[in-house]
Amino acid sequence: MMRSWMILAWFGLAVSLGCNSTAGGGAGSGSDTENGAGMGDADDQASLDGGDAGAGGADADCAELTYENFAQDFFSSYCARCHSSELSGADRNGAPVGRDWDQLEVIRQFPDSIRNRTFEQANMPTSAPFPSDEERQQLADWIDCGAP
Numbered sequence: 001m002m003r004s005w006m007i008l009a010w011f012g013l014a015v016s017l018g019c020n021s022t023a024g025g026g027a028g029s030g031s032d033t034e035n036g037a038g039m040g041d042a043d044d045q046a047s048l049d050g051g052d053a054g055a056g057g058a059d060a061d062c063a064e065l066t067y068e069n070f071a072q073d074f075f076s077s078y079c080a081r082c083h084s085s086e087l088s089g090a091d092r093n094g095a096p097v098g099r100d101w102d103q104l105e106v107i108r109q110f111p112d113s114i115r116n117r118t119f120e121q122a123n124m125p126t127s128a129p130f131p132s133d134e135e136r137q138q139l140a141d142w143i144d145c146g147a148p
């Protein structure tokens with residue numbers, strides 16, 4: 001008999017708890033609103049972090065211009081008819097001995113001078129054919145990239 005009373009008592013308790021939890025639903029949604037505000041703060045920080053990404057496109061040109069795909073043709077088209085290791089005497093048209101731009105290791109010894117005369121002063125070559133302004137800019141970029 002004692003057991004039956006216990007079961008009935010627990011059953012009654014369960015029903016009344018069920019009613020209480022239904023009635024308390026409104027209070028529960030109040031705390032959901034506070035949680036929502038906390039999530040909003042986290043989102044703001046995430047978007048600030050994302051704002052730092054996106055820089056770093058400045059090095060793109062250095063991968064594009066190389067001796068093989070650009071500078072070798074540039075020097076052979078516009079400079080080597082005077083500045084060449086294969087020319088001597090009057091055939092150099094006055095180009096100083098040893099300033100041979102058909103050789104990459106020589107070019108790399110005089111990058112500032114070459115950049116200055118080809119881009120800033122733009123007084124090389126001394127006669128036609130002349131490189132375009134864009135080609136002069138590309139040569140300066142190539143030197144700025146370390147003459148790769």
Ligand code: HEC
Binds near residue numbers: 117
């Ligand atoms: C028609 C011949 C000729 C051509 C082509 C020519 N140069 Fe010259 N270059 C000279 C002469 C002459 C000098 C020496 C007189 C002077 O410095 O202005 C010289 C001097 C230079 C000097 C100075 C060298 C030094 O150390 O004193 C540089 C740098 C130079 N040239 C770069 C170039 C470049 C780069 C090209 C091609 C874009 C080029 N030159 C094309 C004739 C030429």
